[in-house]
Amino acid sequence: MSGETVIGGVQPGGWLVAAITVAGLIIVAWINSRASRKMQDQVKQQIEETNQTAVQKTEEVKEAVTNNHPTHIREDIDMLLALLREIDDKANSNFDDTRKDIGGIREELREERKVSTGTRTMLTNHLQDVAPALVEWHNRQRTSKK
Numbered sequence: 001m002s003g004e005t006v007i008g009g010v011q012p013g014g015w016l017v018a019a020i021t022v023a024g025l026i027i028v029a030w031i032n033s034r035a036s037r038k039m040q041d042q043v044k045q046q047i048e049e050t051n052q053t054a055v056q057k058t059e060e061v062k063e064a065v066t067n068n069h070p071t072h073i074r075e076d077i078d079m080l081l082a083l084l085r086e087i088d089d090k091a092n093s094n095f096d097d098t099r100k101d102i103g104g105i106r107e108e109l110r111e112e113r114k115v116s117t118g119t120r121t122m123l124t125n126h127l128q129d130v131a132p133a134l135v136e137w138h139n140r141q142r143t144s145k146k
Contacts, residue, residue: 018123025116029109036105043098050087057083 061076 021119029112032105039101043094046094054087
């Protein structure tokens with residue numbers, strides 16, 4: 001830190017710290033967005049797998065109804081209804097979890113925005129306070145080199 005002049009309690013180049021802070025906030029928001037998207041993709045995949053299972057079970061029941069088989073059709077229908085209830089319960093549970101997760105992410109983003117806004121306001125106020133001193137220092141530097 002030799003040779004740098006401190007003006008108003010801030011060293012010239014302090015804007016770099018502010019820029020790094022803002023960049024960090026942007027990165028955090030981006031990471032949160034990616035995590036939310038990944039979670040949504042996982043839920044979609046689970047729903048697709050559940051739907052495929054339901055289609056397979058439906059085909060099995062269809063085969064049992066159209067061919068001679070040892071069980072009664074009522075047993076097959078009861079099994080199918082139980083499977084559909086299970087699928088419905090899983091889908092509802094997954095959607096509830098996803099809603100909660102998304103709500104949590106939204107809350108985190110609101111907090112990050114508050115922090116970002118506060119930091120931006122603080123930096124703007126500080127820069128407005130130190131700007132005249134920086135201009136004066138810069139002008140002195142130019143005149144002293146002449």
